[in-house]
Amino acid sequence: MSTAPKPLAPTRPARLPRAGAALARLLDAAPVGMVVADLTGRICYANRAFGELLGYHWTDDLALNVLDLVDSENVAAAWLHFDRLARGETRHYRGEHRWRHADGSLLWVMVAATLLEDPPGAPRQLIVQLTSIELQKRAEEALAYSESRWNFALESARQGVWDHDIRKDTMFYSRMWRLMRGIPPDEVVDGDRQQWLERVHPDDRPHILANVDKQDQGDSDFDALEYRERKRDGSYVWILSRGRPVEWDEDGNPIRTIGTDTDITRLKIMEQELAAEKERLRVTLESMADGMISTDLDARVVFINPAAEKLLGLSAAQAVGRPVDQVFRLRSESGNGALPCPVRACLDRTSQVRVDDDSVLCAFDGPQRDIRCTASPVLGEAGVLTGAVLVFQDVTQSRALQRQLAHSAAHDALTGLPNRAAFERALSDAITGARHRSGRHCLIYLDLDRFKPVNDTAGHAAGDALLRQVGQTIRGVCRSHDMAARIGGDEFAVILEDCSIENGRGVAEKIVRAIGALEFSWVGRSYRIGASAGVTMITGAPASPLGFMGEADAACYAAKAKGRGCVVAYPEMAQRQGR
Structure with a gap:
């Protein structure tokens, strides 16, 4: 096939071979491209619309073939259809092809070809109608692309x-x-x-x-x-x-x-797994013996578990949404002062806060409970603080047991008075205080008189009962802040704070008289005992190498030597002995 011809300058349309003037006028007036070609595809005539569509202007000397204008990819198919028309296998053909414009670009056109009927013996020709469908094809491509996306x-x-x-x-x-x-x-x-x-x-x-x-x-x-x-x-x-x-x-x-x-x-699947995890968490929280409170960043309660409801005496509906310090109220065990809420401190510091001792929870249903609690920050993505979780335990029983054990370790089981170990600690504190504050205290050492006959004749049960009565008597004479202790079998000691030797001697005499006035009866029999006492001063340093206990003991021994039932002050005894 020949190469595509170059566009020619517009000229007068040549006459149609074997066509009448009426047909020529009809073709020229048609709004679509019209071409008359022989059975080889050579164009014998083209109307104005054809020239406007493809840029080629037909003249008598224009050598142009329809197949030269069809895109190379469609030439074989176009030739097949034209050949079928030429052989009379079909009278009409309609199809879509890309045709080459005079400027070299390709244009989609709708092609309709019909075999032109002529008198018998005349050469047969094809009338080809060309309609531009370029816009339609572009729209279809855009639609197909959009549909594909x-x-x-x-x-x-x-x-x-x-x-x-x-x-x-x-x-x-x-x-x-x-x-x-x-x-x-x-x-x-x-x-x-x-x-x-x-x-x-x-x-x-x-x-x-x-x-x-x-x-x-x-x-x-x-x-x-x-x-x-x-x-x-x-x-x-x-x-x-x-x-x-x-x-x-x-x-x-x-x-x-x-x-x-x-x-x-x-x-x-994720939803079911989360639901199962949530259910496990709910069961775990509800089965916890410890109370748990969760708060938001503003320290407002967002969740409490059943154990917390019980310990607080407050339902979840009453607690959620309220500031945590209105729900979780603490006071000091040693006084009535309110303690700061650990959740507030946790949120302020963004760190864990523990409260182990000296804290009492004020419940809304009345009881006050010793508690131990820990407030921990809750961090979200990128470590951003989102709230806090408070876990607290009721330790009322354990603290009561601790206090009981501590009391037992420091007190005489028989009389309830402090024991020797507690007395020695108190004596050490009194010595330290006297040394640093230039204070003066009194130490009284007491030993019972005629106690052994009661034990021997009435038995140890009677002796124990008598010792309890003696302990109550000593405690009754002393001031509330004085230290009275049982330091041996029938030996007692008293520390009088901020007391002169004269006042100390007076207190010792009161104790001796009170013990001597006791009337103790056991199984219908009455017993009388007495007591001897030694008094010394607790100062920055002892007056002798004996130490303070040695001085008081020596004074008590001197009181027994004087006939019992009396009091001897170590300073006076030392003065008489020339020490």
Whole structure:
């Protein structure tokens, strides 16, 4: 074939061979491109619209062939159709081809070719009609591209499309709709509702039957349905089906519904796992013996567990939303002063805060409980503080036991007075205080007189009862802040704070008289005992190498030597002895 000719300057249209003037005028007036060609494709005539369409202006001497203008990819097909027309196998041909413009570009045209009837014996010719469909093709390409992108987006999101023609009760299903159910993409699927319902999980059928028609009717509350559908392999896929009407009849009744099905199996599995985890957490929190309070960043309660409700004497409904320091109220064990809320401190410092001792929880139902608590910060993504969690325990019994053990370790089990170990600690504190503050205290050492006969004749039970009575008597004479202790079998000691030797001697005499005045009866028999006492001063340093206890003991021994039932002060005794 020849190469594409160059465009020629416009000239007067040549006459049509064997065509009448009427035909020439008709072709020239046609709004679409018209070409008369012989059976080899050589153009014998072209009208003005042809020149405007492809940029070629026909003249008698223009050697132009129709097949030269067809795109090389379509030449074979065009020649085949023209050949069939020439051989009389068909009288008409219509098709779409790309033709070459005079400037070299390609243009989509609709081609309609007809065999021109002539008198018998005359050469046969073809009339070819050319109509530009370039804009239509561009629109189709744009639509196809848009549809391709839309289908790609839907399939990437694993969304299958369905189209329900309500009037005909027919269904259209997209490729992805089939794939998510394990159905081959080209397989014809019967849209019968009963067959579809048989694939729906039995537990989901009642909900689907009750609401699928509402979806077809456009009920906004039921435009999304969740259910399980059986796949070809027997497993189930979770479907989220969204749809709504897109066409209505003249009475406003929906006649067509379009929607999408999304595979949400992974989301459902995660949802079930989260629900199970949440249930385990709920059971754990409810079974905890410790109280737990969760707060937001503003220290407002967002959750409390049953143990916390019991310890606080407050229900969750009453607590949630309130500032935590109005719900969790602490006071000092040693006084009535309120303690700061550990949650507030935790949020301020963004660190854990522990409260182990000297804290009492003021419950709303009355009881006050010794507690131990820990407030910990809750950090979200990137370590951002989002709130705090407070865990607290009722340690009332354990602290009571600790106090009991501490009391037992420091007190005489028989008399209830401090024991020797506690007395020695108090004496050491008194010495330290006297040394640093230049204070002066008195130490009294007491030894009972005639106690052994009571033990020997009435027994140890009587002796124990008598010792308890003596201890109460000594405690009754002393001031509340004085230290009275049992330091041996029938030996007692008293530390009088901020007391002169004269006043100390007076207190010792009162104790001796009170013990001597005791009337002790046991099994119908009365017993009388007495006591001897030695007094010394507790100062920055002892007056002798004996130490303070040695001085008091020596004074007590001197009192017994004087006849018992009396008091001797060590300073006076030392002065008389010339020490």
